[in-house]
């Protein structure tokens with residue numbers, strides 16, 4: 113079956129068409145600047161050149177229509193008719209406490225996702241626009257929603273409750289939810305496969321280190337804790353997000369700089385993290401360059417980032433009473449040997465030993481720990497689209 117995987121944002125839409133039997137990507141691309149002047153479709157068939165088509169896309173429906181036209185286009189298309197698309201898998205960000213797994217989308221599900229919009233006002237409404245646009249254009253094709261939060265619904269109460277008055281949880285469901293669930297689930301499962309062990313018998317810590325970053329403790333196939341919270345702001349230092357912070361520091365800055373809560377949130381989300389600490393860039397490649405040029409801003413941000421990741425690994429080892437496998441994934445985790453090495457240097461107390469030659473790897477599955485290391489460490493590329501396609505097929509079948 114061919115599955116169209118859609119990740120819809122407010123003004124952009126990423127897609128992949130995946131053959132679920134071979135798990136090959138037949139075509140992929142993105143629509144940019146939907147509803148804004150200068151919109152374009154970037155389309156790439158497997159083995160072919162990237163093609164950029166500039167065209168007005170006032171709505172998401174028009175954007176998806178362009179994607180469908182490209183998929184069946186005589187020259188660059190990869191299927192002949194739209195009925196060769198057997199299902200659509202949608203990445204949905206926040207399922208609150210309502211969704212502990214992926215689900216076939218119907219009116220009831222759409223209403224339930226809509227009721228979670230408050231929890232992710234930037235993401236959920238945009239995701240739903242994508243679902244409705246696909247329904248309009250492909251009314252007979254089954255659609256599945258795969259939630260970023262669902263994998264973490266197995267977290268115990270002690271891990272998901274904030275130290276706040278309990279009434280805020282009761283009234284508004286203010287609690288920790290976690291994100292990147294599709295990635296943490298995919299990577300931890302793959303690690304168990306590589307180890308040749310049943311998923312239900314492995315303790316894994318997944319470090320998803322990208323522009324957004326989170327760590328997850330997966331004990332016997334279940335997420336028992338993760339570093340992001342009600343929103344993706346909690347936890348690690350990220351590209352531009354602060355991660356964990358004393359709220360008192362924000363009151364202090366608000367008073368000194370005469371800022372309101374919205375301005376403070378803007379600082380925490382967009383101007384902090386390694387970007388804020390370095391004052392240079394949110395991109396780790398730029399920070400590496402700064403390190404090479406002996407600019408102290410580079411190591412200042414990198415050290416703060418790595419230290420925070422190592423602290424979470426230590427905490428999650430305690431949460432699981434041990435760890436068998438540590439995985440590094442996403443943009444930084446897959447591509448930055450220096451960061452992996454620096455993080456693992458904190459973990460000598462666990463018996464972690466990195467094999468420097470193996471750790472040179474970028475973007476490929478590779479065991480990077482030595483044969484004598486007490487914990488296995490992997491570089492393990494994530495594949496959220498494939499995970500969404502697999503979930504979609506499993507539910508549609």
Ligand code: AMP
Nearest residue numbers: 322323324395396397442443444447448
């Ligand atoms: P992601 O959010 O997973 O797409 O990750 C994006 C981030 O990965 C970028 O902002 C970079 O900081 C980082 N990244 C990508 N490639 C490399 C690389 N070769 N070396 C170091 N960092 C990288």
